[in-house]
Amino acid sequence: MVSSVYSMGLNGVEAFLVTAEVDISRGLPAFEIVGLPDASVKESKDRVRAALKNSEFKFPVSRIIVNLAPGNIKKYGPIYDLPILLAVLSASGQIDFDNNDSIFIGELSLSGELKHTNGILPMAIKAKELGLKKIYLPKANAKEAAIIDGIEIFPVNNVLELKNHINYEKRINIQPRTEIIFKNNNSLLDFSQIKGQYDAKRAVEIAAAGNHNILLIGPPGSGKSMLAKRMPTIMPSMNFEEIIETTKIYSILGMLSQENPLVLKRPFRSPHHTVSPAGLTGGGSIPKPGELSLAHNGILFLDELPEFSRDSLEVLRQPIEEGKITISRVKSSFTYPCSVLLIVAMNPCPCGYYGHPNKICTCSKRTINKYLSRVSGPLLDRIDLHIEVPSVEFESISSYEESEKSELILKRVILSRNLQNQRYKSKKICNSKADLLKFKEYFEISPNSKKILQKAFEKMGISARGYEKILRISRSIADLENSEKILEEHILEAIQYRSLDKKYWYH
Numbered sequence: 001m002v003s004s005v006y007s008m009g010l011n012g013v014e015a016f017l018v019t020a021e022v023d024i025s026r027g028l029p030a031f032e033i034v035g036l037p038d039a040s041v042k043e044s045k046d047r048v049r050a051a052l053k054n055s056e057f058k059f060p061v062s063r064i065i066v067n068l069a070p071g072n073i074k075k076y077g078p079i080y081d082l083p084i085l086l087a088v089l090s091a092s093g094q095i096d097f098d099n100n101d102s103i104f105i106g107e108l109s110l111s112g113e114l115k116h117t118n119g120i121l122p123m124a125i126k127a128k129e130l131g132l133k134k135i136y137l138p139k140a141n142a143k144e145a146a147i148i149d150g151i152e153i154f155p156v157n158n159v160l161e162l163k164n165h166i167n168y169e170k171r172i173n174i175q176p177r178t179e180i181i182f183k184n185n186n187s188l189l190d191f192s193q194i195k196g197q198y199d200a201k202r203a204v205e206i207a208a209a210g211n212h213n214i215l216l217i218g219p220p221g222s223g224k225s226m227l228a229k230r231m232p233t234i235m236p237s238m239n240f241e242e243i244i245e246t247t248k249i250y251s252i253l254g255m256l257s258q259e260n261p262l263v264l265k266r267p268f269r270s271p272h273h274t275v276s277p278a279g280l281t282g283g284g285s286i287p288k289p290g291e292l293s294l295a296h297n298g299i300l301f302l303d304e305l306p307e308f309s310r311d312s313l314e315v316l317r318q319p320i321e322e323g324k325i326t327i328s329r330v331k332s333s334f335t336y337p338c339s340v341l342l343i344v345a346m347n348p349c350p351c352g353y354y355g356h357p358n359k360i361c362t363c364s365k366r367t368i369n370k371y372l373s374r375v376s377g378p379l380l381d382r383i384d385l386h387i388e389v390p391s392v393e394f395e396s397i398s399s400y401e402e403s404e405k406s407e408l409i410l411k412r413v414i415l416s417r418n419l420q421n422q423r424y425k426s427k428k429i430c431n432s433k434a435d436l437l438k439f440k441e442y443f444e445i446s447p448n449s450k451k452i453l454q455k456a457f458e459k460m461g462i463s464a465r466g467y468e469k470i471l472r473i474s475r476s477i478a479d480l481e482n483s484e485k486i487l488e489e490h491i492l493e494a495i496q497y498r499s500l501d502k503k504y505w506y507h
């Protein structure tokens with residue numbers, strides 16, 4: 001007899017329906033799994049056999065074939081234990097249940113307990129999309145699945161409990177919907193703690209407004225890391241769609257808490273410079289998301305940029321422009337989103353004082369060039385704003401005057417984001433990514449501004465990408481001032497943010 005039970009598989013951040021079909025026939029006793037299972041799926045056999053026996057069932061002494069359909073997509077992980085067990089029980093006549101509108105997910109222990117499973121959120125989303133009505137899953141995942149409305153979640157502790165539910169002896173209670181409670185930013189960090197550095201703060205505000213990548217360069221102790229770490233305090237909170245997108249990544253990696261299974265704050269990821277290229281972009285034999293995707297919809301901060309390996313920096317180029325990463329494997333390819341605001345910080349040379357007005361740099365020209373060349377031209381070109389963070393002046397650092405609070409800067413950023421949302425009719429597109437052709441009327445500049453830009457283009461050797469970036473930054477500056485048009489002063493300021501490479505890299 002053949003029985004089938006629905007379950008789910010993961011491909012990147014998307015889930016797909018998997019059917020566990022079981023055929024039990026007479027013949028020499030055997031237990032085979034087909035349908036591109038990986039090693040951990042194959043091990044299901046032993047777990048299912050033991051869990052079944054330890055849950056008051058009999059393991060059929062027959063020829064058992066399990067097929068995980070569709071057969072052309074590789075299946076990873078131990079989550080098929082539960083659907084395989086149920087299909088075996090149904091095919092051997094030990095249970096009788098109506099399961100056409102349900103999916104079953106979960107790894108089993110030998111005693112039949114269901115264990116926490118990764119990737120539940122994307123699976124619940126897909127199940128709802130497919131019109132399924134019920135999900136049976138490990139209790140530890142119930143709160144996570146119940147984020148999704150309109151589908152019944154049944155938290156299961158063990159196989160015995162599920163058996164009693166199916167036989168109507170003792171029903172399992174449906175998990176109540178997980179409420180999303182938006183929290184206020186209660187960070188101890190604040191922009192008011194940064195003294196002086198008005199130009200750098202201005203640049204960081206523009207970056208937050210238009211979601212632009214930014215490079216901070218300057219001597220040791222000038223406040224670069226301080227600025228970057230306070231950036232989340234001037235970013236608007238995530239909307240529901242963004243929260244779900246980001247939570248999906250953390251769900252796949254099993255990084256959600258069972259009690260509060262939502263990523264509500266914009267991520268701020270600051271990987272150490274020893275991170276491998278795969279650690280940054282994602283990888284592994286079963287490809288997993290990396291730091292870039294963990295920062296999806298948030299900030300990726302690379303401090304001490306030249307210390308990162310050249311390979312790590314070069315693999316960043318494409319994903320930061322495209323907002324997604326595709327990792328290819330022999331029989332499959334995985335795509336993970338990584339729409340991030342990239343902040344990078346660095347010293348101008350190994351001793352840190354190259355270009356300093358009153359400290360002597362002890363590095364040779366060759367050492368400086370070698371140090372700076374670790375950050376390649378193409379990577380530099382992809383960073384929208386370049387800003388110098390000089391040493392803080394004594395007057396600023398010794399002053400008791402409090403600088404502007406993050407709250408006030410955030411207000412301006414939100415106003416400017418609202419303008420962008422209305423203009424691009426999307427909550428996801430900011431000036432840094434807007435289609436320049438589609439929205440060309442908003443990026444139009446006066447003939448005089450054009451002349452200024454032409455001069456800069458020719459004199460400073462700005463690339464075509466650099467030209468585009470200047471327009472985008474000018475738009476963000478104009479938005480911060482609620483100016484409908486991009487004015488000359490906006491263009492002039494934007495050009496300044498593209499001129500540092502000349503001072504340090506190409507002098």
Ligand SMILES: Nc1ncnc2c1ncn2[C@@H]1O[C@H](COP(=O)(O)OP(=O)(O)OP(=O)(O)O)[C@@H](O)[C@H]1O
Pocket residue numbers: 193194195196197218219220221222223224225226227345346347392397
């Ligand atoms: N503008 C500033 N206002 C107030 N304190 C500052 C400022 N700049 C630096 N500091 C103080 O100096 C410390 C070091 O600053 P920070 O770590 O941001 O420097 P940095 O520019 O990242 O230096 P490095 O190049 O060595 O990494 C801070 O913890 C803070 O106490």
Ligand SMILES: [Mg+2]
Pocket residue numbers: 224225226303345
């Ligand atoms: Mg630092």
